[in-house]
Amino acid sequence: MFSSGMDASQDLSGTVGAVLIPTRFVWPHGGRRVFLTGSFTRWSDHLPMSPVEGCHTVFQAICNLTPGLHQYKFYVDGEWRHDENQPYVSGNYGVVNSLFLTGEPDPVPSVVSPGTPSRINMDVDNEHFRRVQVTLSGCSAPETALRISEADIELTRHQISNFLSASTSYDLLPDSGKVIVLDVNLPVKQAFHILYEQGIPVAPLLDFHSGQFVGMLSALDFILILRELGNCGSSEEELETHTISAWKAGKWQRYDQLDAHGRPLERRLVHAGPFDTLKDVAIKILQNEVATIPIIHSSSPDGSFPQLLHLASLSEILRCICRHFRHSSSSLPILQQPICNIPLGSWVPKIGEANRRPLAMLTPNASLGSALSLLVQARVSCIPIVDGNNSLLDTYSRSDITALAKDRAYAHVHLDEMKIHQALQIGQDSTSHGFSSAQKCHMCLRSDSLQKVMEQLSSPGVRRVIIVEAGSMRVEGIISLSDLFRLFMGWPGN
Amino acid sequence: MQDGETCVMGFEVPSSPESSYNNPIPRNEDEARDPPIAPPHLQHTLLSYSASQEGSGSLPSPQNVILNHLYIENREAPRSVVALGITHRFRSKFVTVILYKPVRRR
Numbered sequence: 001m002f003s004s005g006m007d008a009s010q011d012l013s014g015t016v017g018a019v020l021i022p023t024r025f026v027w028p029h030g031g032r033r034v035f036l037t038g039s040f041t042r043w044s045d046h047l048p049m050s051p052v053e054g055c056h057t058v059f060q061a062i063c064n065l066t067p068g069l070h071q072y073k074f075y076v077d078g079e080w081r082h083d084e085n086q087p088y089v090s091g092n093y094g095v096v097n098s099l100f101l102t103g104e105p106d107p108v109p110s111v112v113s114p115g116t117p118s119r120i121n122m123d124v125d126n127e128h129f130r131r132v133q134v135t136l137s138g139c140s141a142p143e144t145a146l147r148i149s150e151a152d153i154e155l156t157r158h159q160i161s162n163f164l165s166a167s168t169s170y171d172l173l174p175d176s177g178k179v180i181v182l183d184v185n186l187p188v189k190q191a192f193h194i195l196y197e198q199g200i201p202v203a204p205l206l207d208f209h210s211g212q213f214v215g216m217l218s219a220l221d222f223i224l225i226l227r228e229l230g231n232c233g234s235s236e237e238e239l240e241t242h243t244i245s246a247w248k249a250g251k252w253q254r255y256d257q258l259d260a261h262g263r264p265l266e267r268r269l270v271h272a273g274p275f276d277t278l279k280d281v282a283i284k285i286l287q288n289e290v291a292t293i294p295i296i297h298s299s300s301p302d303g304s305f306p307q308l309l310h311l312a313s314l315s316e317i318l319r320c321i322c323r324h325f326r327h328s329s330s331s332l333p334i335l336q337q338p339i340c341n342i343p344l345g346s347w348v349p350k351i352g353e354a355n356r357r358p359l360a361m362l363t364p365n366a367s368l369g370s371a372l373s374l375l376v377q378a379r380v381s382c383i384p385i386v387d388g389n390n391s392l393l394d395t396y397s398r399s400d401i402t403a404l405a406k407d408r409a410y411a412h413v414h415l416d417e418m419k420i421h422q423a424l425q426i427g428q429d430s431t432s433h434g435f436s437s438a439q440k441c442h443m444c445l446r447s448d449s450l451q452k453v454m455e456q457l458s459s460p461g462v463r464r465v466i467i468v469e470a471g472s473m474r475v476e477g478i479i480s481l482s483d484l485f486r487l488f489m490g491w492p493g494n
Numbered sequence: 495m496q497d498g499e500t501c502v503m504g505f506e507v508p509s510s511p512e513s514s515y516n517n518p519i520p521r522n523e524d525e526a527r528d529p530p531i532a533p534p535h536l537q538h539t540l541l542s543y544s545a546s547q548e549g550s551g552s553l554p555s556p557q558n559v560i561l562n563h564l565y566i567e568n569r570e571a572p573r574s575v576v577a578l579g580i581t582h583r584f585r586s587k588f589v590t591v592i593l594y595k596p597v598r599r600r
Contacts, residue, residue: 174552176588178543183595190575194594206593243596274584297584307582309589 020064030057031076038072164279196405219398345479369415403427
């Protein structure tokens with residue numbers, strides 16, 4: 001009934017620089033048109049109250065009041081009424097409700113100057129409402145841009161955590177889905193081609209003899225294999241006989257030091273069950289720094305005869321979140337904030353911020369070998385390709401490596417001689433996966449709201465969004481799915 | 495009850511016309527065709543749909559007659575990889591799993 005964009009200008013404080021406390025008034029006794037008036041409106045202005053969603057006999061309005069004693073009364077369908085369940089006194093206007101507000105400031109008090117209209121938050125179901133800050137509409141100059149309060153972030157986290165704990169990974173399954181599995185004894189070369197032909201970036205591995213799923217094959221494996229080929233001069237014939245299981249065994253020996261926490265890498269397959277909550281699935285994905293995990297169901301207690309159901313990723317979980325909160329986006333207060341105000345993502349460090357990690361970027365003439373090394377060492381999944389002015393041209397992601405399977409290009413590729421733009425050209429020439437580079441790079445501006453970025457990230461296949469400057473397309477930062485979920489789960493960033 | 499010979503006046507059963515009966519010897523044309531090797535509805539598998547992540551939504555719902563049947567890919571003889579596929583139901587959702595296996599050369 002009420003639109004969320006209602007910008008009623010209700011500056012009700014008479015004093016300049018006073019601390020205002022947003023207060024909710026509720027009329028629970030029904031009616032069709034309900035107005036609120038009181039000492040804070042000088043008993044002359046009538047404030048319309050809006051019905052609560054889902055309960056049409058309850059009306060509410062929210063006003064900013066100075067601390068102190070206030071009196072108020074309701075005008076319901078043409079007659080004056082007071083709420084008998086709230087404290088009331090007899091006064092000049094008959095029986096009126098009274099309310100005493102203590103003057104305790106909120107943790108980060110907001111100072112409202114009289115010239116700025118404050119946006120009334122007409123929201124429902126908000127237990128923590130008195131702690132929510134009144135946000136100023138109309139962003140001021142960048143130097144004095146408001147950082148959003150910790151309370152807003154906490155509230156958002158709390159809401160999302162509640163939703164994720166109430167949903168299971170069964171909800172992620174499509175009604176009729178498809179999964180492709182590779183036998184772990186397949187030669188690596190065949191596996192490469194299958195991933196390319198089927199257009200999938202990752203596949204679970206099955207050990208046929210034990211009947212168990214033992215791991216996943218992803219683009220990162222191919223990047224490491226190609227670098228091995230380049231270093232050791234192995235031939236294409238070796239690729240044909242080298243099985244996935246042999247590769248994995250060798251990889252664990254060689255790359256043991258890749259674990260960021262200093263522990264030996266997890267050998268067992270990271271997976272989840274269909275009745276695990278979405279919160280557990282998201283935490284598993286973040287903890288193990290993977291992009292997808294298989295959802296496996298086993299009807300017997302010892303885990304035999306596993307049934308593979310789905311491959312879950314953060315993108316799908318985000319889609320569930322967006323779908324759920326689409327019509328009540330005001331219950332997540334930080335959604336409307338511009339992303340420059342939110343501690344999220346990796347940003348190009350400005351001059352003077354010496355302690356920030358630089359954002360990894362490359363020019364189109366850099367060699368493919370350097371791009372692959374950067375993908376592995378910087379533990380990122382995508383590198384923006386920029387020109388001399390840091391303007392975005394394209395991106396090279398880990399999954400682009402499978403394009404080298406076209407015409408067996410990997411067999412005649414020298415990693416240090418091939419340039420990135422040539423590698424990307426191979427990918428664009430292939431007809432079965434014809435993405436234009438515009439479709440591949442998902443971009444946004446620093447002033448875009450978090451909600452807009454979330455909608456972009458929840459499109460299938462999108463794992464990161466690049467923040468560019470309007471007009472010049474200079475790269476300012478990257479926000480990835482895992483950055484977003486680290487914010488939601490309250491993990492330390494970067 | 496009485497025999498069918500007696501009848502009520504005015505309700506005699508009319509006799510059948512001569513041409514409605516004949517007595518042909520059965521020919522072979524119906525038996526010339528062999529019965530189908532497999533029930534024809536098994537052809538409606540979901541295995542030919544692409545599994546691309548960018549696909550909009552899921553595959554169409556399978557007919558329940560094809561569930562729990564194992565399919566093998568039909569490719570020419572010199573092949574090193576064979577694809578096996580099956581569609582099964584998990585609670586109220588369907589999953590089609592395709593496994594690529596190496597073929598052992600004799």
